[in-house]
Amino acid sequence: MNAMGREGRRVRVWDLPVRLFHWSLVALLATSWISAEMGGNAMQIHQWSGVSVLTLVLFRLLWGFLGGTHARFASFVRSPRAALTYGCAVMRGDPPRYLGHNPLGGWMVLALLTSLGVQAGTGLFANDDIMIEGPLAVHVSKATSDLLTQVHEVNFNVLLALIAVHVLAALYYLVFRRDNLIMPMITGSKAAEGDDARGGAPWRAVLLLALSGGAVWLLLQE
Ligand code: HEM
Numbered sequence: 001m002n003a004m005g006r007e008g009r010r011v012r013v014w015d016l017p018v019r020l021f022h023w024s025l026v027a028l029l030a031t032s033w034i035s036a037e038m039g040g041n042a043m044q045i046h047q048w049s050g051v052s053v054l055t056l057v058l059f060r061l062l063w064g065f066l067g068g069t070h071a072r073f074a075s076f077v078r079s080p081r082a083a084l085t086y087g088c089a090v091m092r093g094d095p096p097r098y099l100g101h102n103p104l105g106g107w108m109v110l111a112l113l114t115s116l117g118v119q120a121g122t123g124l125f126a127n128d129d130i131m132i133e134g135p136l137a138v139h140v141s142k143a144t145s146d147l148l149t150q151v152h153e154v155n156f157n158v159l160l161a162l163i164a165v166h167v168l169a170a171l172y173y174l175v176f177r178r179d180n181l182i183m184p185m186i187t188g189s190k191a192a193e194g195d196d197a198r199g200g201a202p203w204r205a206v207l208l209l210a211l212s213g214g215a216v217w218l219l220l221q222e
């Protein structure tokens with residue numbers, strides 16, 4: 001935890017890879033949703049954007065071990081008790097400020113990444129009974145593909161609910177706590193006391209992204 005003042009210097013918090021990851025994810029998820037609604041030929045786009053989401057999730061998992069200070073799971077995954085204590089402080093209206101993810105936010109990041117992984121993973125095995133199926137559907141029975149298609153549909157609603165809570169939480173801090181968490185996800189820095197966080201080296205991010213893309217490509221080979 002970091003005690004933080006609101007005036008004074010700005011502290012670097014989110015490294016460029018985390019920010020690029022976040023906003024690319026938002027764009028790809030919107031693309032996946034819109035293309036699924038359109039159906040037909042747009043399902044080609046759906047598969048590509050979904051596979052890209054899978055690549056990004058893999059990258060973020062690796063970045064959680066090899067990225068900058070606040071990107072690392074070790075820096076923001078705290079005990080359920082710590083999350084509860086923080087939640088109680090939110091209820092009382094006086095939650096402490098954190099430079100990186102707060103203890104509740106940390107669990108939300110894990111929930112979002114899990115749901116995104118399940119969504120993209122099940123999509124690979126899904127089918128629409130008519131003309132389109134995920135690239136790995138041929139490797140499982142029709143019954144299994146149907147089941148995973150159901151998971152794909154149900155989990156999408158879970159994902160939407162998580163995203164709604166996530167965005168509402170960001171708005172809560174903005175409106176009620178006068179703490180803008182959104183700008184730092186764009187610029188990378190927060191008005192705070194303290195030292196700049198160590199960002200992960202961009203070359204390492206490029207390497208890990210290539211590794212994630214390569215792993216997904218290998219997975220999709222027949
Ligand atoms: C498709 C929708 C979205 C998804 C899947 C998503 C997912 C995520 C994930 C996984 C993180 C963790 C970042 C990391 O550590 O790598 C995060 C952080 C964050 N997101 Fe989103 N996000 C979405 C939309 C948005 C939108 C629309 C906003 C703006 C209102 C937003 C604001 C933030 C902020 C402020 C953080 C940092 C929270 C903190 O300071 O602890 N997100 N998001």
Ligand code: HEM
Binds near residue numbers: 051123149
């Ligand atoms: C995280 C990214 C993804 C999101 C948000 C997403 C979302 C959706 C949604 C909302 C539907 C419509 C479900 C319905 O009919 O009610 C759908 C259907 C489908 N998706 Fe995805 N999807 C993603 C990734 C993928 C991937 C990676 C693939 C395969 C490469 C895929 C393949 C399919 C197929 C084959 C269907 C048709 C199944 C059906 O008609 O129910 N999806 N997806």
